[in-house]
Amino acid sequence: MxxxxxxxxxxxxxxxxxxxxxxxxxxxxxxxxxxxxxxxxxxxxxxxxxxxxxxxxxxxxxxxxxxxxxxxxxxxxxxxxxxxxxxxxxxxxxxxxxxxxxxxxxxxxxxxxxxxxxxxxxxxxxxxxxxxxxxxxxxxxxxxxxxxxxNVNMPPNLYQAGCLHAVYDAGCGLSAAAFAVSGAVSGASTALAFGSGLSVAAGDYAQGRVVFTSGANNGVARAIKSNTASAFTLIQPLPAVPVVGDGFTVYPGCDRTMGRCATRFNNLGRFKGTPFVPPPETSL
Known part of the structure; x- marks a missing residue:
């Protein structure tokens, strides 16, 4: 009741x-x-x-x-x-x-x-x-x-090379806000790609996320497919084509490898992969 x-x-x-x-x-x-x-x-x-x-x-x-x-x-x-x-x-x-x-x-x-x-x-x-x-x-x-x-695969913990955590989740322990970078759209854009005035490392935001903070896409988030120093390409199109001046915040992505965890995020203590377990077909 x-x-x-x-x-x-x-x-x-x-x-x-x-x-x-x-x-x-x-x-x-x-x-x-x-x-x-x-x-x-x-x-x-x-x-x-x-x-x-x-x-x-x-x-x-x-x-x-x-x-x-x-x-x-x-x-x-x-x-x-x-x-x-x-x-x-x-x-x-x-x-x-x-x-x-x-x-x-x-x-x-x-x-x-x-x-x-x-x-x-x-x-x-x-x-x-x-x-x-x-x-x-x-x-x-x-x-x-x-x-x-x-509706998830069980058991949840598997022996695999990649980390079982998703970046910024409770297991990862990182704060997304600590890695957030805000900018504004500049130049020509499409629903799948847009430029900005930022200067970031190429590829650093692949598998990351962008959240628009103003304009027609305000409040919409998308996964990032790839990035150059100032432009971002998305996995899915936006509901509307961004225009110059639209605000956004981007968060770097993680490919869940030990190297990325250590060098980009300095978070190796929470890495939950097992890259050194040999595959089952390996004979000793």
């Missing part, structure tokens, strides 16, 4: 008429947050404002015991005025802007549409795991519950 906050419980117990609506919170891969109201008006709840967004249809919410992954099918219908960072929503989705986004669905209850909601109840939370059919002004998404994180 889910507990309702005090004002909401009082409203439901009063026997009075009430209104209710879905409240959507989307956190993009770079940390930017978008909030949409499922009603015909913008709503306020829990100190947040849920803007009037696109029309969103969803499947029923199922709650399951055990480790089975629950999914929620979502169909978004957008018009020209539905934007994320100034980019029309459907093109933003087409260009992978919602890939890996964290989705939270709350159900809000209130006395009327003009007043702040009395309270909310969490209905579903997870991340976007699939982008389905995109046609015209509509897009279909699949959101999977957090149990999806358990």
């Amino acid at each position: 889910k507990a309702a906050p005090g004002p909401l419980a009082a409203l439901l117990d009063s026997g009075e008429d009430f209104v209710m609506a879905d409240l959507w919170t989307l956190t993009l891969s770079g940390g930017s947050v978008v909030r949409w109201s499922g009603a015909d008006v913008a709503l306020s709840a829990n100190g947040n404002v849920y803007a009037l967004g696109p029309a969103i249809e969803r499947g029923s919410v199922s709650e399951k015991r055990g480790l089975e992954v629950a999914t929620l099918e979502v169909r978004i219908s957008a018009n020209a005025g539905d934007l994320i960072n100034g980019v029309p929503l459907i093109p933003f989705i087409t260009r992978h802007g919602l890939d890996g986004a964290v989705v939270r669905l709350d159900r809000g209850f209130g006395t009327d549409w003009a007043s702040p909601l009395s309270g909310t109840i969490l209905r579903f939370a997870g991340k976007v795991t699939a982008i389905g059919e995109i046609s015209g002004s509509t897009a279909k998404l699949t959101v999977s519950s957090w149990a999806i994180l358990l």
Whole structure:
């Protein structure tokens, strides 16, 4: 059973008429947050404002015991005025802007549409795991519950040459902020590559990450494929082509080798690879 906050419980117990609506919170891969109201008006709840967004249809919410992954099918219908960072929503989705986004669905209850909601109840939370059919002004998404994180190979610890940690994760122990470098876009750009005024070591940011901090891609993160001293090439295209002056922050990547761990990050004490274990076909 889910507990309702005090004002909401009082409203439901009063026997009075009430209104209710879905409240959507989307956190993009770079940390930017978008909030949409499922009603015909913008709503306020829990100190947040849920803007009037696109029309969103969803499947029923199922709650399951055990480790089975629950999914929620979502169909978004957008018009020209539905934007994320100034980019029309459907093109933003087409260009992978919602890939890996964290989705939270709350159900809000209130006395009327003009007043702040009395309270909310969490209905579903997870991340976007699939982008389905995109046609015209509509897009279909699949959101999977957090149990999806358990769909990993077991056992988690293997004997392999490369480090088992991902750079900046809890096992690695490094702070991404300590290695962050901020800059601004300069020169001609495409959705897959952009120049900057930075001067960095070529290749140092391969397998790293860029997070845009302003412009049409604000809050969007992408993996870096390669870099020169001042330009970066991405693995996936951005939702919008960066323009001169757009801010970004880049983080160097790690190929999980012992050499990279020692020379670039000085973090050999946390290296969790076994490069000196001979392969099984080696005979002594």
